[in-house]
Amino acid sequence: MLTCDQRSRVINTLHSLSMLNFSSVLTHTSQSEFFVMSAIENIERMNCKNYSGIANIAESLHVSSPAISRTITSLENRGYAERYIDKENRRSTGVRLTESGKKIYEQERTSINEFVERVTQRMGEDKINSLISLSDELLDNITKELG
Secondary structure, eight states: OOOHHHHHHHHHHHHHHHTOOGGGTOSSSOHHHHHHHHHHHHHHHHHTSSOOBHHHHHHHHTOOHHHHHHHHHHHHHTTSEEEEEOSSOTTOEEEEEOHHHHHHHHHHHHHHHHHHHHHHHHHOHHHHHHHHHHHHHHHHHHHHHHO
16 A cells, blocks of 8 residues: 555656656747657558548547648648648548648657657666566556556
């Protein structure tokens, strides 16, 4: 059984992690724009075609479709993404990054990767591997408990 102090530390740590904002590392996009761009790229790569629907993006990020739609609108306004009608299913709207969006995403991804590398070097590979393993286990148990 955890002590009161341990419970508080778990709650505070989870809250602090959820509040992390990588926007200071990003120079051209907000954190939410970066994660949507990343989801678009990942979904396209997994499907081996240029199609990423809003629902697929929302599901992969565990965010509501309206929030994703607003972020995509922001990306469209900046010339980083575009919506299009799926030729195979005219009722489906896809989203893809423009060439400009792909370049910006790669720059932002490099910045994030360099940041993560600096942070993880301070901790060491063994601690990072333990952190990843324990985080996965914790997330799995939280997900089961929330049901």
